[in-house]
Amino acid sequence: xxxxxxxxxxxxISNSYNPATARVANPELGRDAFLxxxxxxxxxxxPLNPMDNSQMLSQMAQFSALEQMQNVSNTxxxxxxxxxxxxxxxxxxxxxxxxxxxxxxxxxxILVQNGRTYLKVGESLIEASRVTNVYTDPINTINNNVAxxxxxxxxxxxxxxxxxxxxxxxxxxxxGKVDYVKFAANGxxxxxxxxxxxxxxEVVSVGQQxxxxxxxxxxxxxxxxxxxxxxxxxxxxxxxxxxxxxLKVAGQELLVEKINYATDALTFVGKEITYMGITGIVTGxxxxxxxxxxxxxxxxxxxxxxxxxxxxxxxxxE
Numbered sequence: 001x002x003x004x005x006x007x008x009x010x011x012x013i014s015n016s017y018n019p020a021t022a023r024v025a026n027p028e029l030g031r032d033a034f035l036x037x038x039x040x041x042x043x044x045x046x047p048l049n050p051m052d053n054s055q056m057l058s059q060m061a062q063f064s065a066l067e068q069m070q071n072v073s074n075t076x077x078x079x080x081x082x083x084x085x086x087x088x089x090x091x092x093x094x095x096x097x098x099x100x101x102x103x104x105x106x107x108x109x110i111l112v113q114n115g116r117t118y119l120k121v122g123e124s125l126i127e128a129s130r131v132t133n134v135y136t137d138p139i140n141t142i143n144n145n146v147a148x149x150x151x152x153x154x155x156x157x158x159x160x161x162x163x164x165x166x167x168x169x170x171x172x173x174x175x176g177k178v179d180y181v182k183f184a185a186n187g188x189x190x191x192x193x194x195x196x197x198x199x200x201x202e203v204v205s206v207g208q209q210x211x212x213x214x215x216x217x218x219x220x221x222x223x224x225x226x227x228x229x230x231x232x233x234x235x236x237x238x239x240x241x242x243x244x245x246x247l248k249v250a251g252q253e254l255l256v257e258k259i260n261y262a263t264d265a266l267t268f269v270g271k272e273i274t275y276m277g278i279t280g281i282v283t284g285x286x287x288x289x290x291x292x293x294x295x296x297x298x299x300x301x302x303x304x305x306x307x308x309x310x311x312x313x314x315x316x317x318e
Contacts, residue, residue, distance in 0.1 A: 077117050084119060087134060088134075089134050091130045105124075150200065151189035154200075157208060158209055160206075160263070161204060163202055173239075191203070214235065216232040217285055219252060239253060261292055261308070264311075265294070268294060269282050273296070275305045280296030293305060293307060294306075294307060
């Protein structure tokens, strides 16, 4: 018998052993490994005393049947995924923190990668097997379907909403980023903003960032010397009471005739305006009798211009 051991220094082998790169036995026998084992065994068997390969052939048939089932399953999954294009779905994806996040929206396209099928919703890719709900009605039809589609488009955007009470009168105000959309029992959509829920019909404005909350308003406060001076303070809340709206600033409640007046007026801060021969940079907004006023200039010689006059708003309901 030939010597199968050569003159190796076994200490070199043990010293060079690296567990990180060592081969690890796979307890599962895949199809390719199985076929290789079968061919090798048939190649080196004794021709005068061949082995009984019936069990291996039977197992090979099972592998073939399983592969066909997997192919059918993948084909079916891909077919179902393509049928979801243009429809609203709900599903989950892995997030950066190692957990999962819910995603909902309209499927714009399908991606097949490494044998897996993904549905593209906005900027997210949802694996087809992780889709939990599919809403089969076309999203471009009238009534609720259009409203639902618009609701999903608000995810990630900042909205302002006036919450209606049981008597259908304004009862509250919400401004914040839409975290996700869920379906109500009647099939309508509900926008979730933090711990608050609003209906799409209550939304009065949509933007990319806060439009009112946290924005600076100029208010007159008495200083230590008993003199009044303007200070800038952020809007911390909007209160609706007795069908009137108030901006909460530095603990004070400032009447605002219409919330959108204040929201729009704040967009002019830092811009130059001209009115009735007066030109200047808007340095701040001050509330007077419910109407925003532009403050132009710095310190001495500050002029104030009524937002309503500047915008040519004369009637109360205009």
